[in-house]
Amino acid sequence: MKIEQIYTGCLAQGAYYIESKGEVAIIDPLRETQQYVDKATNEKATIKYIFETHFHADFVSGHVDLAKKTGATIVFGPSAETEYDAYVAKDNEEFKLGDVIIKVLHTPGHTLESATFLLIDENGKDHAIFSGDTLFLGDVGRPDLAVKSDLTEEDLASMLYDSLRNKIMPLADDVIVYPAHGAGSACGKNLSKATVGVLGEQKQTNYALRADMTKDEFVKEVLDGILPPPQYFAKNALMNKSGYTDFDSVLKKGDVALEANEFENIANHEGALVLDVRTEQEFVRAHIPNSIFIGIHGGFAPWVGALITDLQQPILLVTPEGKEQETVTRLSRVGYDNTLGYLKGGIEAWKEAGKDIETISSISAQELANRNKSSKIEILDVRKDGEYKSEHLEGDNVHHFALDYINDNMNSINAKQTYYVHCAGGYRSVIATSILKARGFDVIDIAGGYEALKKTDLPKTDFVCPSTL
Structure with a gap:
């Protein structure tokens, strides 16, 4: 049995590669999925399942693309409804993966379909949980993202309390916890910088798992201090539920080098936003008039999601040399699929073409x-x-x-x-x-x-x- 966490710092997100006897399960994959296909191929293994802990709000998962590429089955927890082929598991349903078993624990609260996946090893012992946004290290998932007309955030927080105490806390203290996020994610309030832990330690240190905590106390504490979610959260969740344009097409459309005149014409005719992702110092010294700075070296994708309100906004890029594909990729991770190209030669080419520049x-x-x-x-x-x-x-x-x-x-x-x-x-x-x-x-x-x-x-x-x- 092999478990690999594939952690992406910009999103503070953990995807997981699990392999046993040549069969692979991927949990909460990133938008760009070729890395998983290549890894399985190199290990002469076959991707059998794609497990989604819930409809993610903070990033667009790669589950739809990966299923198309591999024929693997997408598995969600109970009550999930999708507009593409997926298997909706029952609570406690088990999936055989080589010599191990992945058991679905329905843990609603963060969202209604939220599931925790329990990995049972070759000897029948509970080995690890992949807890999604139900349980983080140091915190639990915010219960205000899936509120429906007949449910309040207090209702969801109550469900989360029951899920933690009935499904997760009874597990052994030595069970490893692999959460979906670490510090920096807006899916919780006080996430640890650590990305792997053990359940016993969380029972001792995580405020939400206090043994003597009443449901009313839990609801009050878990809701206290939650800020409004970024505007893109609901839009990403809908993409994860409904489907999206395949990543390869998005990358092909966005990874196009444009000369200065063509870049300017597209900006004017398409109403494109010019997004400059260089360093703040470079932007201050010289930039294209009316362009917006969000540096790729910082918390790029979450800031794009918070500040650019239209996922369909046409975008043109000014990037450091060699960062063009990376920028298009990172935009697509949060649902911005309408990149139309980048300025060939960067700001120096713009100056050489005699175009106006501005400073801060x-x-x-x-x-x-x-x-x-x-x-x-x-x-x-x-x-x-x-x-x-x-x-x-x-x-x-x-x-x-x-x-x-x-x-x-x-x-x-x-x-x-x-x-x-x-x-x-x-x-x-x-x-x-x-x-x-x-x-x-x-x-x-x-x-x-x-x-x-x-x-x-x-x-x-x-x-x-x-x-x-």
């Missing part, structure tokens, strides 16, 4: 402190709510303007006002300034973000409620 005004933290002494300036802090609450600049000219919700709050700022924008280190503030600048706002980026601002004599404060604009 950027000043140091100390220069901000100096300007704040001589005149009243307006400062936007675009960090997350928890970051802002822990510490921020003090003053009625300091406003919390979280990047996550910039599209919802655009009307709360004044187009006639100049704003100085900072985040923690500089990545998110350049994203924010690029969006605001493209929409006609006068913005200045603070290089180095709050880490640099902490070293100045600007007044700072501990927790207060964030100001509203």
Whole structure:
């Protein structure tokens, strides 16, 4: 028996390759599936099953493509309904894989069809659970993503409480836990950086598995502090339920080198968004007018999903050399399948063609402190709510303007006002300034973000409620 976790940091997501006696099961595969086919081929094995722990909201799974390529059976937990061929398992149903067994434990709560897959080894011993978003290390899945008209998030949280206590906690302490996500995922609140653990440790340390916890206490604690889900979550879940364009076609359409004139014509005629994925420093120095920055070296895919509201938005890319295919791939992982090509030769080719470029005004933290002494300036802090609450600049000219919700709050700022924008280190503030600048706002980026601002004599404060604009 072989188990391999294939972890993708950008999504904080774990897919799993399980092999026994030449038969393979893939759990929660990524959108690009050739890697699994190649791995099975190299090991002279056959992919027999594709197990999906639930309809994922934070990424588009590769289950549909992988089934078409291999003929493997897609397996969901009870109550799942799909628009493509899939096997909907019964609770406690067992699937033979070589010398091992994968048992389906229906664990609703995160979603109604959520399932945990119990791996029983060659000797009949419970070996591991692939817990999806039901159980994380340090947390459990948020129960607010599958609310229907006749169900509330409290109802789903109650189901999750029962699932954990009736299906997972009775298992032996030495059972290995392989979750779908680690720290950085928006599918939970307090996920561990670890990506593999054991159940006994979780029983001792995970707040949601406290032995003396009542259902009412669980519901209250698991719902406390949950922020609204990113806008793309529901759209990705629908793609995972309904199906999607095959990845190879998406990559072929997007991996097209365009000369500067052709790039500009497509941008104008197709209403394409120019997405620049270089570093923030490169973008600040020179970029195509009205382009948006989301650097591929940061939390690229989740930020794209949070900020670009239309999955069908035509996109043109400005990328570092050699990162073209990777960028198209990472966009497709969160459902953005309409990339139309990339700028051949990058920003230098654009300049050589005589095209206009723009820059971002950027000043140091100390220069901000100096300007704040001589005149009243307006400062936007675009960090997350928890970051802002822990510490921020003090003053009625300091406003919390979280990047996550910039599209919802655009009307709360004044187009006639100049704003100085900072985040923690500089990545998110350049994203924010690029969006605001493209929409006609006068913005200045603070290089180095709050880490640099902490070293100045600007007044700072501990927790207060964030100001509203």
